[in-house]
Amino acid sequence: MSSFPSSRGRPRDPRSHEAIVSAATELVIEVGYAATSIGAVAARAGVGKDTVYRRWRGKPELVFEAVFTTTDHVPAPDTGTLAGDLTALLRSLVEEFHAPAAAAALPGLLADFAADPVLKARIRSDFLAPSKERLLIVFERAVARGEIAADTPVDLVLDTLAGAVFFHVGLVGERPDRQLAGRLAAVIAKGIEIR
Amino acid sequence: MSSFPSSRGRPRDPRSHEAIVSAATELVIEVGYAATSIGAVAARAGVGKDTVYRRWRGKPELVFEAVFTTTDHVPAPDTGTLAGDLTALLRSLVEEFHAPAAAAALPGLLADFAADPVLKARIRSDFLAPSKERLLIVFERAVARGEIAADTPVDLVLDTLAGAVFFHVGLVGERPDRQLAGRLAAVIAKGIEIR
Amino acid sequence: MSSFPSSRGRPRDPRSHEAIVSAATELVIEVGYAATSIGAVAARAGVGKDTVYRRWRGKPELVFEAVFTTTDHVPAPDTGTLAGDLTALLRSLVEEFHAPAAAAALPGLLADFAADPVLKARIRSDFLAPSKERLLIVFERAVARGEIAADTPVDLVLDTLAGAVFFHVGLVGERPDRQLAGRLAAVIAKGIEIR
Amino acid sequence: MSSFPSSRGRPRDPRSHEAIVSAATELVIEVGYAATSIGAVAARAGVGKDTVYRRWRGKPELVFEAVFTTTDHVPAPDTGTLAGDLTALLRSLVEEFHAPAAAAALPGLLADFAADPVLKARIRSDFLAPSKERLLIVFERAVARGEIAADTPVDLVLDTLAGAVFFHVGLVGERPDRQLAGRLAAVIAKGIEIR
DNA sequence: GCGTAATCGAGACGGTACGTCTTGTCTTTAG
DNA sequence: CTAAAGACAAGACGTACCGTCTCGATTACGC
Structure with missing residues (x-):
């Protein structure tokens, strides 16, 4: 190219x-x-x-x-339900944040990015872009299924998911128990579902 | 002695x-x-x-x-509904993270705390303890009202709230729009409510 | 008293x-x-x-x-000859400068005294006074014996003796061989004697 | 290679x-x-x-x-007599020790050198080497003239000369009167001469 | 095949922060 | 008033890193 x-x-x-x-x-x-x-x-x-x-x-x-360039470009999950998709998505997020190098680098890296105006603008694109792409697809399907409204705020949900994982796994250092992704996905899915 | x-x-x-x-x-x-x-x-x-x-x-x-020792010791909110209480709680969290000194310090501060094993263990107690106390009270009342289950995981919810606010306000630097607290509270409240 | x-x-x-x-x-x-x-x-x-x-x-x-307050107040030597007296005087000077504490302290101590105008004025009196007293007596006797002139410069000779011992023992760190005092005394005595 | x-x-x-x-x-x-x-x-x-x-x-x-790297590399004096040569040698020694920077630095410098085992070993070579070289030449000529014995101890004489000048000029701070070098040279020369 | 030019490893450069130490003074409680 | 304890302002210590620079030596391209 x-x-x-x-x-x-x-x-x-x-x-x-x-x-x-x-x-x-x-x-x-x-x-x-x-x-x-x-x-x-x-x-x-x-x-x-x-x-x-x-x-x-x-x-x-x-x-x-x-x-963070090991971003394998995993395809968006497609389990048939929003909760299932979010679970899968969160599982890979947890995995990504919990990898040895990522876990060691993330807090300091985010701090350095946040401290520099130029880099700060890139946090969303650099760190969250791949996840956002997949979340968008997940949301499209959920909208088509009638699970969520068309104007569900992707960025806010993404910040919430990423923030929760970052805090729980990266900062507080909790060993990411197996149920984390599922439990969090359940809460968020239920929280944004129409009914 | x-x-x-x-x-x-x-x-x-x-x-x-x-x-x-x-x-x-x-x-x-x-x-x-x-x-x-x-x-x-x-x-x-x-x-x-x-x-x-x-x-x-x-x-x-x-x-x-x-x-962070401006710990105003605000009493736990008591609006009558879980969503209302969470909104109030989130509002003060947003305010706290968005204060000039806090916003400037938070990312680097958390990074330094996370990098030191001794300090890392104190993140939960030092940064989150006051909020946790209030969230516990809010949950107690919600349990009494029958809104949520008695075993709703406080820490997970707290990490999610704090993580979301930190990412949205502290890192991505979004100006905290007025609706943020309410929207986030709505999602989480609905997500953890029994019905 | x-x-x-x-x-x-x-x-x-x-x-x-x-x-x-x-x-x-x-x-x-x-x-x-x-x-x-x-x-x-x-x-x-x-x-x-x-x-x-x-x-x-x-x-x-x-x-x-x-x-340096262990200055036992040794009486001036009286061996009958200038060379003998100087040898005895130098021997005690060598001993004094070579004592563990003195050897360790002297260079730095003299440097600190020399660096302070007030203290600098006291080097002659504090460090050299006891030796000068004894040297004066030795000189008096030598003058009486007709070995040296009455106006032999005490201070210059004293500086020379002390300087030689300080350099040889204190600075260069030579182990003070047994003959040092004698050899030095012989040179100086011969150097200042009338004939 | x-x-x-x-x-x-x-x-x-x-x-x-x-x-x-x-x-x-x-x-x-x-x-x-x-x-x-x-x-x-x-x-x-x-x-x-x-x-x-x-x-x-x-x-x-x-x-x-x-x-002390203004080592002018002055040639050894050659006045025809030991006393004359020593006077010249002492004059340059006095001049060297009395120069503004040297006078200010010497006591502390010697103290620091003496305090460090590695540096202490270098006092003789670093501070005294140039003078020793010239004194050796002066001695050679004096031996040839029959003024002094062939085994006159160079180091001891050098320590005495340097020590005397250091004490008189550097420490006691006496303004180096014009006659100092001559008087001291006379004493030492006479002291080590054969007759 | 020849010059031009960017890149390479190495390490010097001016700055600045680190956390510890010492100096001589000051401020407390105890005697 | 002295004593032990230790806080205090000041500033030096020697090390580490920063990001830039200057070397001599490669290694490609366009001519």
Whole structure:
């Protein structure tokens, strides 16, 4: 797709990219987000610091890509009921937030994003976009089934789902018990259903 | 027994305490949580750094006290319906998270608390305890009215409410529109009501 | 002799004085002059810092008293010859500078005295006075014997003796070999003798 | 062999080096050795603290280089007599110790060197080496002339000369009167001469 | 095949924050 | 008034990281 070779001079080594991302992921898991420094990432990747800064504007962007680009692009669930779909959706959200690197990185990462006006605007798109896409499909089907109103506020529900999972799993550190997704889905589904 | 050990030596000057807390609040508002340093707080308070470290173990503890000890000790709402009570509760939660200092401090503060095992254990008690107390009362009344089951999971609901508000207001930075509390309360109330 | 009781209120505890001096001596030996702090001395002496500052103006004065008040007031040597007397005098000087506490304290102590205008004026009197007294007597006898001129400059000779011992023993850290005093005395004696 | 390892990475800026040395010299003169801090030196040099610590292990090493690398490499004096040569040698020693920066730095500097085992071993080589070299030449000539014995102890004489000057000029702070070098040289020369 | 130019690893650079230490003073209670 | 205890303002300590910069050395492209 159109990669425009603005290429003069030596092209960037793709192996560096991958080495940096791996090093970042490992460090976040091993020492945490706060103690993960660009210098340490570069050193572990066997790379100069500039090679990192040439590709990412800073630690938040780098760690975000390192940790959250495993977004496998799961298709939207289709269990036949809103509650079922939300359960599935929440299950993958819990899984995503509970993965070692994500759990270690999320609070600090969100804080850094929130602190920078430019990055703050990207929280919705970067962190929530994939989930929102799937939630939209789930809602479409639920509307078609007559379960929910057509104007059910997607963003508010999404914030609620993500916020609940983030608080419960990421912050409070509760081990995500098996029933969490189901129970939360049940409450929200019932809460937004028409009848 | 009886020997009160803290009465030896010069007592801590309460004016220092207050000056530090004020300086911390101001700095968090002016430059943000990340850029607020203990040294700068001490300097603005006209105090030595030791005087800060003598009272707080670090920035997270200090800023937490500075920003969240306005615990107004509001009584639990009693509007007659669960939805009404939750609306009131959420309104004060939104207000609390949206206050200048709190909004500036929250993401970074939660990140620092989450990164330290000792502090992480205190998130629930320090940040959520007051709200939980009031939610418990609201639930008691709702149970008495027959609106909800006696075993409705308080912590899960609280995490959901707090998480939703934190994500919507604190992170995504949405200006908290007037209807937010009401809409969210409606969804949750309906979601957990028996019928 | 005549302790005038200017005493109102609680009198100073002489045991404190001794405890402080002992603690200072020990610390100087154990951790060196630079690392010996008033606070540490007070703590080891089981005494408040003020109790130290009430008696001494600072570390230099305290350590000086702790380390150099063992000046036993040895009588001036009288061996019958200038060279012999100087040898004896130098021997006690070497011994004094080489004692554990003195060796550890001297360089830093002299530096602190030299850095403070008030104390600097006291180096000659505090450190060198006892030796000068004895040297004067030695010189008187040598003048009487006709070995040296009556106007032989005592201060210059004393500075030379003390400086040589300080450099050789205190700074360069040479173990003071047995012959040092004799050899140095021989050179100086011969150097100042009339013939 | 041949692979010169220090050619990797950005080379150290010699202007920083010079700026630091100048700043150190100025500060020592203005506020004294004790009050000269690495931080203040760095600030005045317009340089980060790391840039200082990258080149010197600490204040003693830095100040030593700043103050005593004016090693003019004066040739050994050759006046025809031992007394004359020693006078010349002492004159330059007095001059060196009496220079503004040196006089301000010497006592503290020697104390810091003496306090550190590693540095202590370097006092003889760093501070005294240039003088010793010249004294050796002076001695050689005096031996050739038959003035002194071949085994006259250079180190002891050097310690005596340096110690005397240090005590008289550096510590006691006597203004170095014009005759000092001559008088001291006369005593020592006479003291070590064969006849 | 040759210059131009961007990238590479390395590490120096000016800043700034860290949390601890020491200084000499001050303020409490106890004697 | 002294004593022990310890708080207080000030500021230095040496380390870490930040994001930028300057090296010499590669490695591609367009000519």
